[in-house]
Amino acid sequence: MGAGTEPDGSSRSDEEWERFLRESVEGAADSPKEPSARAREVAKRLRAEPGRDVERWRSYTPARPKRRTGWYVVGVLASLVLLVVALAPGRTADLLAGGEEAGSPTPAAEPTRPTGDEPFRGSPAASWASGAEGISMPKARAVGWMSETEVERALARSRDFVVRTNLDRAVLRGERPEKAIALINPHQKDVQDLLGTAFRSPSEDDDPLLLFSRFQPSRTRLVGEIVKTRGELTYREGERGALQVTADVTFVYPVTRADGGGDGEIVRTIVRRELVLNWDDPRKVITEPGTFSIVSYKYDMTNGGCGTPTGYFTPPFGTDRPAGETGPEVDPYDRSIPVGRGASSGDECARATRS
Known part of the structure; x- marks a missing residue:
């Protein structure tokens, strides 16, 4: 071999x-x-x-088995990442950019200052309805001496009174509210006495602000044409078969200095009123057709001034705001609290936690 x-x-x-x-x-x-x-x-x-x-x-090389586990896990993780980005894009961007450590608190949004074009910017009232549209009306039904149609008419006139006393531009400028006064029973002596004195010599007991929203035109000017509102009318049967209507409405007035001085500061005066009216049976109570009697009235107010009554709301601008305010803090937008709990009175001003 x-x-x-x-x-x-x-x-x-x-x-x-x-x-x-x-x-x-x-x-x-x-x-x-x-x-x-x-x-x-x-x-x-x-x-x-x-x-x-x-x-x-x-x-022969056998085919390798398909390993799905790795790609499946990657797919699940990718889906979770996309979900986080969709739910919190700002937070994700901050983390990726290294601008905020995981687990650190998100900084609170800075307050937004109102402007002449947007006087409700930064306020809860920005999403409210305007004027009479923000006052809801219940469905009418027959009550006491009134038929369903009469109740419907009385509810409409009750809302008219609320509008004329708190939304009429002339009344807001300090003019006498003649149309609103015409709806009040002229035979109700205590109210007529109040009306006869309040506009001449306003005092704590006889103050037109008890029923009417007014600003002194030489000092304060409304910003824009809109007043934001939220509230409702309700009704029930009152004494002697009367139709008793209750109005509970909050009004937000953006105002500034009448002379345009300062830096254009805009203050929002917030007023919440509760007014109870009786549409009395003329066979049982002396009244005039188409008028009502005022059972009670009260209001809460913030950013409208306090101290000696002048017959006008006096919003504090700049240095006008008292230093070291001692009054209670209130949320003027909290409508779950009964009216009268947060009212400014005397020398003690309620302080709004937001406006």
């Missing part, structure tokens, strides 16, 4: 055998690798089996 013998019995030449040894030592790129002892044993056993294609078995 020569230097090398092939499986079919043919022999290699000495030159081929020498080249084979040299390339094996130097590691030629296409030189065959010597199989391991385990591989040689398996190959020898397979050759003995009839019909076995050894070369084909050695060259």
